[in-house]
Amino acid sequence: MWLIQKGEAGGHPVFLRLLVPNLLFLLLPLLVGWVIYHQTLIEMEKEVTTANFNMLQQNREILDRRLQELSSIAMQLTEDTRIMQFQRITDPYQGANVNRVLETRKSLYHYGLANNFIFKYFILFKNSNLVFTEDSTYSYPEFYRNFRYEGWEEDAFRNELVSVYRHKKILPAQEVIVNDQPYTLLTYLRSLGMPGYPQGAIGITVDNRELQKLLxxxxxxxxxxxxxxxxxxxxxxxxxxxxxxxxxxxxxxxxxxxxxxxxxxxxxxxxxxxxxxxxxxxxxxxxxxxxxxxxVLYIKKITFSLAFLFLALGLLYAYLIAYRNSRPLKGILDTLRERAGAADPAGRDAYRFIRDHVTRLLENNSDLEERIAREAPFLQAASFERLLRGDYSSPTDTPVLLRHAGIEAEGRWFRAAVLQLQGFEGSLSREMLVDLDGKRVLVKDVLTREQVQPLLAHDMAEDQIALLFAYPSRPDNDWERVRLRLERAAAEIQTELHIQVRFAVGPLQEELVNISRSYEEARNTLEYMRWRGLDGVMAYDQIPGENRSYYYPSDLEVRLSHLAKAGEQEAVETLLNELYNVNFKEKQLSILMLRLLVNEMWGTLVKLLPQVGMDETYVLDTVKPFADDMKSYEGLERSLSSLAGVYRDICICVNEHKKSQNIGLLESIMALLQDSYSDSDLCLDSVAGRLDISKGYLSQFFKEQTGVNFSDYLEDLRMNRAKELLETSGLPVYEIALKVGYGSSNTFCRAFKRLNGVSATAYREGGAENES
The missing domain is CATH 3.30.450.20 (PAS domain)
Structure with missing residues (x-):
């Protein structure tokens, strides 16, 4: 099977010549994969070890600094003369000692507010069993009931604190019941008094979760x-x-x-x-x-799998190439010789011959792709065609959308024109289409040389080019300048290219969104020129009045329906006023033509009403009184005014439906906030998810309906409830923070101070007076 008959491209030696290099080459990935795997294993172990060392070093340094802070705080407390005076007092609640207790209690700083590493601290005096904390004063038994270490009896824990003098001792994390709430705390201990004569102890607790965050x-x-x-x-x-x-x-x-x-x-x-x-x-x-x-294991799996796969496929491929070498190779060479007119190569030069011609083919293909890319800006063409069809409806959004497509449509006034190459009417052959493609390119070059300078020039048909002109302000005598330039361009095209052209120019329009009207009038002008067999340049205003048709293009009809269904009453009235001004004032149409226009507009309404949930008989009842009153201009105007009233009713109906939906949605949002404000995970994203609406829409809707941002409203709701609890309950601040939806007391305290100007503790002591 591995042998090939002599005469087929060299026989067996050709097979070996193809098989051996491919086999050696395909074995190379196996060797490379093995080396990469071992090297990656070593580097990955180094990387993970180094990363862990760095993280452990960072955590160790952070924790060392935090422990040093605890040591510094403990040192400050032991050296405080107000604390030292209680070391030998046995009865702190007799005589002047009571005032000292009060003064010392008020002087203690709440370190936990500025240092989230510290949970609470306490100071125990051996002789009096007096215990100070940052927020209260206790006897030792009372303190132990509110701050109980699991696994320690009351007396045993006191002996642990005061029986031995400790300069610094840290108790490992253990469960502590604080105000009936379980916590896992580390305890930093420092004794009061002198070595050998302990007079009490200072204990600073750290929430074990702070250490776990590091780990x-x-x-x-x-x-x-x-x-x-x-x-x-x-x-x-x-x-x-x-x-x-x-x-x-x-x-x-x-x-x-x-x-x-x-x-x-x-x-x-x-x-x-x-x-x-x-x-x-x-x-x-x-x-x-x-x-x-x-x-590393993934790399090993992928590397070896691909290597063996490539090896198997390579062996099969090499065998097929060797076995079937003669027929495909001969076919390729015959084709290249026939197409390129080259001599038939022999022997080993056949591969070079194929390579040279394939390279040339790829280069030609690359050049062709570049030319196609230069001559076919599809995105710009599609955007320009949508603009001319009137698909854009917003005056502010239209320039932005065009700029996104690469069209810089700067200006305030615009006009459209249509250029037609004559002599190409009727059926077009392939040769004529190719000829037209070239002529359109040459015509655009002539327009550029003659400084016609349109903002855009786009091929609308095989023999037509649409031109768009832009002006920063309303130009004076613009038509004369445009006419002279277009006449020079037409003469140059006829002289240089031997082609007769027509230029049909539409009227000026304010705002780019209205350019579809100018384009439609330019097309009407072109049709008139073709009907009359006219050449040269002609504006829409030059068409005799009796040849004009009414203005109600299909794209404008679609826009009118879309705006009515969206409840855009002002935009609908603008379009209706535009239709009235164009058809009743500017065009000076006949009564027959105006009657056709009004009938078509009533037909649009009949089709629109079922789409907004209204009965079409409403239109029929409305139009009946005008059926016999459409033989005069006044009757037609009254009919059009009645039609505008129906559009107003449609917009009102749509907006009322929207308003009822908005009220229901707002009530759902408010109810959800009132019920779930205590949930710390409650936010804009979660509310949007529960109501199955987008986050952006919820934020905008809430601001429009209430006048405040969603986050500000939620924060005010939580703060008002917190102030009620501070005034009416004895709950600790951290419990109030959890009840009103804050994840930690530190976050709550910072927010309370920012919004109310005082801390939560000060607010509780001062009551409502602080708020004023």
């Missing part, structure tokens, strides 16, 4: 975990993607930092650790090896 910045997916271990080997804080993380023996962690691979609970884990020189704490993160190296 969760690491990648813990797939069963990974991270923790902090103190100098005694106790776990200070943990973070894990699973409920029961598996811990590593700290004795295995040698040196200040490192990375080891261990099997933990049957999983191969990559453990990265770093030790703090400040407090001998160890920060470590463990990640499954399969997660760390998933990119």
């Amino acid at each position: 969760r910045g690491l990648d813990l997916s797939g069963g990974g975990w991270a923790c902090i271990v103190d100098e005694e080997g106790k776990v200070v804080s943990t973070a894990s993607s699973s409920d029961t993380p598996a811990w590593l023996d700290p004795a295995l962690l040698k040196g200040e930092k490192g990375s080891i691979e261990r099997t933990i609970d049957g999983k191969s884990m990559l453990v990265t650790y770093s030790k703090s020189p400040t407090n001998d704490w160890t920060y470590l993160v463990a990640q499954p090896v399969r997660v760390v190296l998933q990119k």
Whole structure:
């Protein structure tokens, strides 16, 4: 099977010549893939280890600074003379001691407001069992009932605090019941008094969630975990993607930092650790090896799969090329020789021959694509045609839409014209169409040389070119200048190209959106010139009045219907006034022609009413009184006025329907806000999702209906409820923050101070007077 008969392009040697290089080349991806895989494995391990080291180092430095802040705060409190005076007092509620207690309590600073790392702190005095906190004063038993450490009895916890002098001690994270609410807290302890003679203790608590935020910045997916271990080997804080993380023996962690691979609970884990020189704490993160190296395994899978696939396909391809070399190669060479007129190459020059001709073919194709791209700006052509058809209805949006398509339509006044190449009426052959394509290009060159300078020139038909002229202000004697330039251009086209042309020019129009009217009049002018066999340049105003038809193009009829269905009463009246001015005043049409116009406009209404939910008999009843009164100009005007009244009724009906829908939607939004303002996840996105409307529409609708932004309204609603709770309840500030929809008391306090000028605590103490 692998042998080929002699005479077919060299026989077996040709097969080997094609097969061996392809086989060697296809084996190369396997070698490259193997090298890439091993190198990627090494680099990925370095990358993950370095990233974890950096993150652990960053977390360690942040936590060291925070612990240093705690140490500094504890130092300030121990050196405070007002606190020191209570170390030897046994009865703080006798005599002048009462005033000292009050003064000391008021002087204590609420560090948690400025430092979200601090949860609460307390000061316990050994001799008097007096306990100060940032917001109250307790006896020790009362304090323990409100600040209870799980696993500690009341007396045992007091002995732990005051029996031994500690310069600095940090208790690992444990559950603490604060005001009947469970929290997981770390406790920083510093003793009052002298070494060997403790007189009390200062305890500063830290919410364990603050430490977990640092640890969760690491990648813990797939069963990974991270923790902090103190100098005694106790776990200070943990973070894990699973409920029961598996811990590593700290004795295995040698040196200040490192990375080891261990099997933990049957999983191969990559453990990265770093030790703090400040407090001998160890920060470590463990990640499954399969997660760390998933990119490497993916690269390995893709690389080897593609390599083997390419190898199999390459072998098959090489075999087919060798086996069937003679017929396709001979066919290609015969075709190229026939088309290019070249001599038949022989032997190994056949491949060079094919390569040269294919290269030339690709170059020619590239040149052709570039010419097509230059001559066929499809987006601009489509936008220009929509403009001439009147598909754009907004005067402000139209220039923006055209600019987006690459058309800079700057100006205030515009006119349209149509250029027709004569002599191409009737059926057109392929040769004539090709000739017309070239002539249109040459005609545009002549217009440019003669400084006709249209804003745009677009091919509307095989023998017609639409021209658009723009002016920054209403030009004086513009028609004469345009006529002279167009006559010179027509003469030059006839002299140079031997083609007779017609220029039909429409009237000036204010605003680009009205250019469709000028274009329609230019087309009517062209039809008149063709009917009369006229050449040269002609404006619409030069058509005799008796040859004019009424102005009610189909695109304007469609626009009128769309605007009525949208309830745009002002825009509808503008279009109706335009139709009245053009047909009744400017054109000076006959009564017969005006009667046809009014009848067609009533027909538009009959088709429109069912689309807006109104009965078409309403139109028939309205038009009956005018059936016999349409034989005079006055009767036709009254009929048109009645028609405008029907359009007004349609717009009113549409807008009332919209208004009823808006009221229902606003009531739904307000009810949702009143019921769910305590949900901290409540926001513009969530409300829009519940009501199944877009976020942008909800924001704009709410502002239009209420006069305030959605976020401001929600914030005011929450703040008013918070002020009620501050005035009427004894709930702590952090509980009030949760009840009114804030995720944390810090966020609530900052917002309350920003909106009310005082803190929530001060507001509660001062009541409504602060608000005034």
